[in-house]
Amino acid sequence: MSKLFFQFLVGLLLTFSWQVNAQEKSFLFEDELCRYEAFYDSTKYSEKQLNDTFKLAQGYFNIYTEDEQQLDDTYKLSKKEILGFQIVKNPYFNTLRDSIVQFLDWTYRIKKIEFAARKGKTKDLLKYFQKNSTVKLYSEALHKGGDDLMKAYEHLTKEQMKNNAAPEVLWNEYVKNSKSGQAQQLAFEQVLSYGWWNAVNHELPHINMDGSQMEEFQKLFSRVETIDCDEI
Template sequence: MRLKQISIGSFIVVSLLNFAIAQTKTWTFDDELCTYKGYYNSKKYTEQQLIDTYNLFRTSHYVHDKGTFEELTVRYDSVITSVENLQIVQTHYFQRLKKDVLRYLLETYALKKVQNKAKEQPESLIAAVEDAQAREYAEALYKGGNDLLEAYEHVIKEQMKNNSTPEYLWHNYEATMKHADRLDRAFDYVLVYGWWNSANDSVHHINYDGTQMQQFHKLFVKVDTLDCDEP
């Protein structure tokens, strides 16, 4: 009778071990330096969820902003839809990260649309921002003339404070001011280095400080380091 009980007990233990092994699967991924093999519980996550979660924070989500308004719209809509469709793991951290990435994209997109049409609709530059410095640049861009040229000089002088060759910046400024199309050149410069840089500071940026990869590692039962490059 006791032998039979031991046999049944052994069978249960073996069955549980086989079940656990069957649930554990592997997926290989990397960061800037190393390649890893992660062992995960397939009852908690699918491979596609891990792939999409990895792509959520390992993809820059950069959108090229040159070209027509229509081209800009197509590119941003494509990237935003791609992120929305990512089937990521159902943890609070990565669900929050996905919302943050979408917020960053949507806020950047809203500003880029205004920037793209700035020459046709300069008044929209004012309404698009709340930051005081950005609004000052927007008003100068809208008014044009001497207001714009004063803003252009201001941007140059601010850049000179942190530039290794400030004299080069000032030389370019003086050369631009001699051109007949100096207002057009000043507009383009202030739009990018004045208005955009100030407006972009208010966008909901994400700090990719390594926390994302640390949280990703926590999704696995075990992670083995397969190979690392020299730092």
């Protein structure tokens, strides 16, 4: 009887060990420097979920472009991809996805206003972030044009000169452009691209990709082993 019971226990332990091993699977991923093999409980996540969550944690979603059609296409594709991700059921990554979508939405909206302004539709510049005095200054100048625009261009140039290794080059360019027969067009482009856009960009809900996203991703695994790393 005791022998049969012992055999039963051994069989039970072997079965349990097999089940545990069967549940544990490995997942390969890499960052800028290293490749890793991570181990996880397959009853908690699927490989598809981990793949999609890894893409989300990397945060490589950029819709900045100087081509409006490309902006439209990239925005639609990026948002569709992110919303279609089968991420792990985790509050942190749900919030991260919401934050990335919010950033894409705002960036797209503001970039469309920038493109519209270049076509002469400057009124919408006055609708956003007017509590920011710098945004307000540049958006009003772009909308009014004339002397207001030239004064804003001068202000922008002087601000840029403060952090430039060759400030005289910037000033000479400003003087040259101001005397040009296309002074208004040149000033408009400078103020829109380097004044208004830079100021507005600081107001957008950027996500600080500081490495914490990958730290949270690695917490999904029972252990993570480094396979190899590039030499620095």
